[in-house]
């Protein structure tokens with residue numbers, strides 16, 4: 001608003017012009033004594049602007065700032081070695097076969113990519129069965145890509161997502177009973193075998209996203225038994241909520257359940273207390289890192305995770321639906337993509353996360369100088 005329109009606005013709202021004139025003269029005399037009256041009335045705490053007047057002083061307001069080492073980039077790895085398919089609902093993201101991985105990642109690694117999380121996508125007909133056998137197939141996409149990436153990029157930190165839904169014929173995150181519900185005991189036994197196979201192949205970190213009860217303990221025990229617990233990070237998707245933000249991921253991974261939904265194992269969106277219990281439970285069972293997912297819609301849960309797990313790093317997964325939503329809104333002219341990517345991520349860090357799984361990682365490597 002210009003000064004003249006401000007004045008006319010005041011004039012419009014103030015019917016008595018004399019009254020306006022006397023207000024103005026009172027304001028002038030206030031201004032001339034303001035410098036002394038501030039110290040007299042002790043109202044110094046009202047002066048905030050000076051503290052963030054400079055760009056660096058603004059940066060200092062954040063408890064933590066986004067750095068490249070906080071980012072983990074999700075990769076969808078197809079069992080078709082030469083595949084490179086754009087995923088329509090997940091802007092700029094591809095499903096890639098083994099032969100496409102190194103050429104794609106090399107420039108990102110040289111820009112400072114520190115970590116990836118791997119999701120296997122079996123495409124071959126008949127690759128899926130009731131037990132998710134393909135998950136830990138030694139010739140399958142996850143185990144093969146772990147070996148390949150360890151060799152090609154010795155400094156890249158490899159996280160393997162551990163779940164069965166990409167590999168089961170029914171698309172659920174475990175082994176089912178006849179009535180279609182999860183058989184928890186069989187599921188955690190199977191999930192822990194898969195985690196062990198990934199760790200054995202060289203994954204630095206295994207991240208179970210299945211939400212079966214007791215899987216953290218089962219995996220930790222198996223890693224101990226296998227003699228590799230000391231060199232594997234166990235990152236638990238502890239507070240993983242059900243909802244509508246995983247759609248593009250399920251398109252990418254082909255992991256949509258063939259019947260029902262995941263509401264009997266992923267958390268209900270209103271379940272803050274349940275999330276706190278799941279976080280505390282997973283810490284007790286031996287998790288090294290706690291993850292909250294999705295991120296922006298669950299900032300209170302990230303902050304709870306930081307409080308409950310004050311001695312553990314907290315990760316947040318900015319999921320496919322959050323990413324697609326930001327892209328769609330930017331495309332519609334609602335805001336600038338880069339500005340929103342930063343604002344959303346800063347919110348996630350402010351809530352307490354120091355690790356962010358993000359599809360924006362390649363862009364951030366360009367946008368961040370550190």
Ligand SMILES: NCc1[nH]cc(CCC(=O)O)c1CC(=O)O
Pocket residue numbers: 161163165173209210245246247248249250255318319320321
């Ligand atoms: N257990 C599978 C899994 N692991 C990560 C995601 C979601 C990631 C995303 O949406 O970006 C999902 C989807 C789901 O639970 O249906």
Ligand SMILES: [Zn+2]
Pocket residue numbers: 163164165166172173209210
């Ligand atoms: Zn799953």
Ligand SMILES: [Zn+2]
Pocket residue numbers: 161162163164209210
């Ligand atoms: Zn998963």
